[in-house]
Amino acid sequence: MTPADLAELVRNSAVEVLTARGLDPAVLPDAVTIERPRNPEHGDYATNLALQVAKKAGLKPREFADALAGSLAKADGVEAAEVAGPGFLNLRLGAGAQGAQITQVLEAGAAYGRGDALAGLKINLEFVSANPTGPIHLGGTRWAAVGDALGRVLAAQGAEVTREYYFNDAGAQIDRFANSLIAAAKGEPVPEDGYAGTYISDIAAEVLRKEPSALSLPEDERRETFAKVGIELMFAEIKKTLHEFGTDFDVFFQENSLHESGEVARLVAKLKDEGSLYFADGAWWLRTTDHGDDKDRVVIKQDGNPAYIAGDIAYLHDKRQRGFDLCIYMLGADHHGYIVRLKAAAAALGDDPAVVEVLIGQMVNLVSDGKPVRMSKRAGTVITMEDLVEAVGVDAARYELARYSVDSTLDIDLDLLRKHSNENPVYYVQYAHARLASLQRNAAELGLKADGEPDLSLLTHPREGDLIRTIGEFPEMLRKAAELREPHRVARYLESLASAYHKFYDVARVLPQGGEDPTPLTFARLALCEAARQVLANGLELLGVSAPERM
Template identity: 60%
Template sequence: MTPAELAEAVLAAAHAVFTDRGLDRSALPEHTTVERPRSPEHGDYAATLALQLSKKVGTPPRELATALAAALASTAGIKSVEIAGPGFLNIRLDAAAAGQLARTIVEAGEEYGRGDRLTGLKINLEFVSANPTGPVHIGGVRWAAVGDALSRLLRAAGAEVGTEYYFNDAGSQIDRFARSLLAAARGEAAPEDGYGGAYIAEIAAEVTTRRPEVLSLNEAAAQEVFRAEGVALMFEEIKSSLRDFGVEFDTYFNEKDLHDRGELEHALTRLREQGHVFEADGATWLRTTDFGDDKDRVLRKSNGDWTYFAADCAYYLDKRERGFDRVVIMLGADHHGYIGRMKAMAACFGDEPEQTLEILIGQMVNLVRDGAPVRMSKRAGTVVTLEDLVDAIGVDASRYALARYSADSPIDIDVELWTRAKNDNPVHYVQYVAARTAGAARNAAEIGLSRGDAAAFHAELLDHEKENELLKALAEFPAVVATAAELREPHRIARYLEESVAQAYHRFYDNCRISPQGDEEITDTHRARLWLNDATRVVIANGLRLLGVSAPERM
């Protein structure tokens, strides 16, 4: 019996009690939940439905809990129901009902943990977004890991998700990039406001190889060649490095397209229709202060040029008109000021910002070696890049380390810690369980031990204390996935795998022999434990997959 099935049983009992007592059934919720009590002495699960409903129907909570307990007592799979405190229900499952979860998980496979909490919601998730002027730096890498994990979580919770990378191949940054490439090709020092690092020389050399005539062109023409060719090379490198990191986007959106397609004019028209646009000092403004912004924002300057904020407005509207119910944007630590203006902008379009727009802010990341932060890249010169991080600790450790912590907290990634093959290395600790479960299954197969078919599975034999602990840990997975998706917190998956599943599996493995020893006969208990072992493998693999991390069979 899963927690969801038990919750349904509790709600069914409530319906029966309300019918028998003539209570108002409209007070009953559509869904309810059960939770694991902090102390195992209080049972396997606790329900608070009686406490939640007592005031609504004018019945003392203990009286209502007593009636619910009586109705639940006859439910198959429930061993006992006790009333505690003002009206808590402490529920114990019989071993057979608890153990059946192992079969449920194994048979569900990759589908175990997936749910429908966000079904019907279409989400646009934008992350990493940076102009193609250099390799992805370590801050962007954090959003690559967290953003990709979040997209997987949202899909697992039933949402339709479109991932997006937003960039601009024009503007002042690209101008500086092109001038830097031209200077490198000529063997000159980088411009004072330009870009440095070995990657600039590499791209400049590639451009001159492809277009050998470029150095004979005049300044403006040469710079234009380096702009076009250099941006294409840099962006392809960015895409390639992200792909090697396990991150690919559904859409790569160029800001230039907004201008070329007239979408800024379209957005301005929509905002005028909503009544929030005004003219002042020769410029066109959006009255965002009507919706809590600290000042009104310029859309079009007095010289006729559009502002970056105008492009933000057009891009948001473009996403909404593509059918996305919610726009989620992941930004760096220096973008806190964007939240107020972007929320106000959404309101100016007539949207409810709390429903249609989310802005997630990530904090800084440092790569630490020998106790000191690594400040510079061998290739990029001024920043630590995706390649630097992966070279230092590998893709799996990088993704796990970046997704393991709440995105709103700064983190230090210690190279020595994340490359150690010891249990204090979190990714090793979790992946070791994946490998250990696979190893246990191989060892069982070598001696002829198999799970057998489901009909021969004796779930009631999984009655050891450590088996029960592991089953309860595995049962939590769907709820952890749903909560992590709703709260946009992939780190909950990592902490669950470490603190619930891995710990419980090691205690189970140390106390409950999966394969017989010596001349011992293979029994139904061994088969039942193999089901539980394989169920653990499913949960570990599914959890790591949500983080974009592998579940090795050997280590």
């Protein structure tokens, strides 16, 4: 019996209790909350349903809880139902009912935990979208790990997810990039507002290799050549770096295409005609204050040129025209104001602002020997994705970046992530998987094969029960991670599962030793261990982290 099965059982029992008293079961929530008590002595699961709805139903909480306990105690699989405090209900399941969760895992395999909560929803997930003027820095690296994991989590709940990279190939930063390349090609110092780092010299040399006469071209043509070729080279490297990091995109959308196609101009004209923009002080404005902004934003400046938000509006319109029901933007800490601006853009387009969601990620810092790491070997001024991967590897980098809520600033301890010990979270989880894979290999070498289905009701040890219940939490955790857009929940869950397994392994011998014959308990424990291994593998896959079979 899974937590979801138990929640349904509790709700059905509550309907019976209320109906028998002539009370309206409509007061019951659609989904009953089932939790694991902090103290295992209180039971396997608990619910506060009686406290939640008794008053609405016209009963005292304790009275409702007592009646509910009496009903549940008669249900198959429920060993005990006890009322605690003012109306909490503690539940114990029989070993057989709990063990059924193992069968579900083994039958579902890699699909275990997946659901359909978001089935039919078409989501555009835009993340990283770093400017093509340099390597991906740590902030973008965090989004590469978190965004890819979020895409996997959303898809695991049935959503159709398109991963998109917005290629910012328009604006002043492109001019600064071109000027920096030209200066490097001439052997001149970096311009005052330019980009530094050996990567600029490398790209400048590659531009000259591709276009040997570039420096002799007229100024405008020279700048255009260095910008065009330089961007192509830089973005090719960005794509390669992301791929090596395990993050691939379905769509690379070029910002400049919105301007060159005339889409920005057409859409702005349409919004003017519809009255969605207003004219004041020689400029055209979007009323973003209606959505919580501190001031309205200029869309068309006094000189007639579009402001950056004009492209944002056109980009959102393009996404909606492509049929996306929900547009999720994952932006850096300096883009907090974009939340209300993008929602205002949606409203201007005649949409519900809820079609836009903006996730803001905080800064990432590297620490080694207790001191901040500030300089990149290649980029000079910032630490890059390549620097982090070189230091700790892809798995450790992805796991650590996805392990925390994006709302928090993250300090990554490089020394910790290099350790092959339980102090290192990714090692701790991967080692649990490798240990379980080794156990199955050893069982196969011993020729252990159950004759029929294992008797899972034999798993009565408290550590076995704890491991089973932790396994059973995976589907609901995953549903919640998708609902709240919080893939870090997956990592934290995996650590709790690894902990439950290690504690089980310390007290429960699985394989026979010294010529012993296997017992029915042997096969029940092997099934439990395989279920734990499968769930660890499923969770690591959602984070884009490998599940090694040997370490």
